[in-house]
Amino acid sequence: MRTIALTNQKGGVGKTTTAVNLAASLAHYGRRVLIVDCDAQTNATLSFGINPAKLEATVYDIFTGEARAEEVIVRYSDRIHVIPSTPDLAGGEAEKAPAASRGQALKQALAGLTGYDFVLVDCPPTLGLINVNVLVFVEEIIIPMQCQFFALQGISLLLKTIDLVQKRVNPRLKITGVLPCMFDGRTTLSREVLEEIGRHFGDKVYRTRIRSNVRLAEAPSFGKPAIEYAPESNGAQDYLSLAREVLGMPDDAKVPAELPKQETA
Template sequence: MTITLAVANQKGGVAKTTSVASIGAALAELGQKVLLVDLDPQACLTFSLGIDPEDLELSVHQVLTKGVDVEAVILETEDGVDLLPATIDLARAEADLLTRTGREHAIKAALEGVVDYDWVLLDCPPSLGVLTVAALTAADGVLIPLQCETLSHRGVGQLLDTVHDVRRFTNKGLEVWGVLPTLYDGRTTHARMVLDTIAETYDLDVIEPPIPKTIKFAEAPAAGRSILATARSSKGAKAYREVAANLVARGKAGPPIR
């Protein structure tokens, strides 16, 4: 059974796209078949996996707004994952979808024919607009990357309010899988304090281990690969492998009892 996980945080700069690419590659290393879906008009995920968005004639935009078959758009990548790419055209999708009945279900409907994957990871845009709501409607769970700094906490409450609304109106089965601490510098007291308070502040699970801050993440997109390929033995790559293993275990165990 396919597990669809939305990776969402309306705040930029929290390593959301890096997490999608790295977790996807780590899941593929574990023998899982993975589809990554780029829902950000900036197309950072697409670019970071070695595909130039400007060279694409078809993207997720045509799937969502023109009815193009998703299978005709999915691309293979060198990281062992498949990708439903984005281009700048996706910036128009919000406006195109706003006038459509059932717009919240657009992504779910587009992915209904995708049955050959163990995991579908949705890289949400840094906003709480139509595309993020549609991603949450299509997802079994949501993972929230969160930079280990106090200011990064701002807005998480809004995201959780949106999750609550999605549960009420479009996807009552949506589960918050937890917070993924990113850009973590364990040498600082502040980072350790923020990490210690995340679970208590939001009553959320913390996905372990925290992802360390390292220049290796910045270097990976230039090579068009994830950090698991460009710096296989780095602390960052090892951390994402552990996160992927923990997500697989969580997926097998089912939702937590609360």
């Protein structure tokens, strides 16, 4: 089971869009995926059409130690399951619980969970305790970056946090990849920022660039990933390409003409 955090200290760079659409693309290639929404904005939860107001248990109960993962999981489809978030997470109460304050809450709650090929964790745009709990749990990090001015601003703080967690608690933690998002090859700015990201992260940068694509922004309001809402769109295709890279599939591996049948709840 691979455990991957989508993290970046900035908001609006593509973390949630990547968590949701990478999950759907991995599921498209037959993998079973659990998405853990750790952001109080609940965007990943909403993107799967799940209404946090109607839930009895959420990731909040994991942070307070009141629930185990199995009790909180919502089934979106056969291969996509979600641990939803709640606005309550923003209050900071959950982080005061003993396991959460030691950074161990997610790790403890998800230990022993089986049946998934991937666990993808969507992170809040802050480097607080929630993020630390995520970094203590996962083995891999994907950093989505918006191809805009200031893309690398503040990144050293994120890298320092990762380094600290890696040295002190989680030696297996590593950055698997950096993902250029909202890329527009027609603009000099996008190309320059991509070069800058490349200078900074070298071969950690994915070959896939997620292009700016309005379908990716529209899909959440329909409560489904882009691959279901607009399978032919650049957005859906780019995330399929990312999934192939993440899975180490050959470049020329083609998308099946027909999507595998998925039962949607």
